[in-house]
Amino acid sequence: MTSLHAVPHSPSASSLARLLACSFACSALLPPLLPARLPGRSLGARPSSLTARPGPSPTRPPGPLWGLLLPPGSFRLPGPQPRRPDARRRAGGPTERRRHRRGACVGTQMAAPVPWACCAVLAAAAAVVYAQRHSPQEAPHVQYERLGSDVTLPCGTANWDAAVTWRVNGTDLAPDLLNGSQLVLRGLELGHSGLYACFHRDSWHLRHQVLLHVGLPPREPVLSCRSNTYPKGFYCSWHLPTPTYIPNTFNVTVLHGSKIMVCEKDPALKNRCHIRYMHLFSTIKYKVSISVSNALGHNATAITFDEFTIVKPDPPENVVARPVPSNPRRLEVTWQTPSTWPDPESFPLKFFLRYRPLILDQWQHVELSDGTAHTITDAYAGKEYIIQVAAKDNEIGTWSDWSVAAHATPWTEEPRHLTTEAQAAETTTSTTSSLAPPPTTKICDPGELGSGGGPSAPFLVSVPITLALAAAAATASSLLIW
């Protein structure tokens, strides 16, 4: 593309060239500028990207095409290169550049009014872009405020009586919230968090930005410690009883008497750390303190305990309950010591088993001093059972939580099928007929026997009788079984 300030030799050809160049430039350049000028969107701030990343400069380059159309030497617009977050005001003032450009455009306006109008548009747009890009572009000021409180946001260094408009995340705010040029927010709610920007009312010049986070100071944290890997060590975990909605930092210290112990952060969980026992059978208590702080406040708590009191194994694993063949009142239960317990040989566990049929609420309990198996001998026949096991160190600490439940139903004798009963009854009609009164068997008409299709006729007649007999036999046998 030819540059806008080139002056060709023949006037007609040059003006046409200029017209074409300018039209092309206008049609190419206007689309990138248009979105910036739409009402409802601030010229300066790009809220969607900003709320995600507070800090870098809000503006984007107006469009990549600037660089293609304007030689860098003549119009030093800050367009082409990607914008750096900490870019400052350029050495040359904005006005100087505008003059330069206008002058260049004026030089061509003798030829045709259309290219001049186009240049004017371009110049104005460039000026606006330049202005917005060279306003104070410091990173938004991050501010934390307490939920429910009132806050007044000044518009940077602007005077109290300056005419400004405030926007939050790109949406205009009503002027009745303003106190002069300051934004007043009362009774802060979580929804008030966002990027607040104030602009010069007329020029849309971005004056100041505040990234507001609404939250709470931390309440006393809840801290607990437990040893499920005795005698290797123990872990402590913590949490806040209510959320603060803003980032918190935790600091844990572990003291054994006067000795400071290292609490290693858990690789997976961010609110847990692990301590290794150096000595066993200590009479000196452990003291674990935690402090939590955020931008709005600070809190702390501590707990002290003896080595033995925090011992609580994990529940037993792989609890399996099986029926015992030929024993309708027995269930065989097996389980394994928790895999986290490091030394079951020297630190044996005892177990507590509880079971009940699903239909009842009351549990039966059995305490087992060793072994990882037990046979229940008083199960109700045919009822499904739920069984759980818990573990505890033989001498110290507390019981683990209950294991995952196992379900099982004791062995029951297999019921005989109805079809086999019917066939049995049919083949033994001669014997069963003795049960039935003799006249019924003689319903079968000898005349029909001779006339009909052979064996099918008597079968058809005797079917209802055999069915009735079969039913009677089935009920009789079921009564015997059950």
Add this chain to the structure above:
Amino acid sequence: MLACLCTVLWHLPAVPALNRTGDPGPGLSIQKTYDLTRYLEHQLRSLAGTYLNYLGPPFNEPDFNPPRLGAETLPRATVDLEVWRSLNDKLRLTQNYEAYSHLLCYLRGLNRQAATAELRRSLAHFCTSLQGLLGSIAGVMAALGYPLPQPLPGTEPTWTPGPAHSDFLQKMDDFWLLKELQTWLWRSAKDFNRLKKKMQPPAAAVTLHLGAHGF
């Protein structure tokens, strides 16, 4: 710190060991010793509660966490994990025996000063039980062929009126005595568990497992 005359104690447990006939093996004695530690630990819980209430606050507060000052001569149960794991049987038993000998001595001193008759009765009962534990440990050692630790001439504890102790410091000593006693009983349970597992014939353990899985 209170020091007392305990020569009688050192010789007493030897007698039952000599009278043993038809020894069923150390396994049963170890089990009995283990059971005794559990019984004593249970007894101590109620005794300590009563005694600490008698001492009054802050000793009877659950969060009471004083620095371990004084009470240097008390036998300490605390031990490095690996050291404890690698103790040989003789050393394990010896450490237990010596600890309880000293602790019994100190307890007897405590009994002398106890104010109420109720407290004295409880303490006396506990002392008797503790003496039984000592005898039991001695029995195990004898059954395994280990010599009983004999006090060296210089270190024989004798009664000497100690430096004038303030009332509070005396109470602190009492507190640590009870604490150390409780910890030793927990440790002994673990010690005897370890010994029990060692003494168990491995075949029995295998058959138990087979039976459990019903194969």
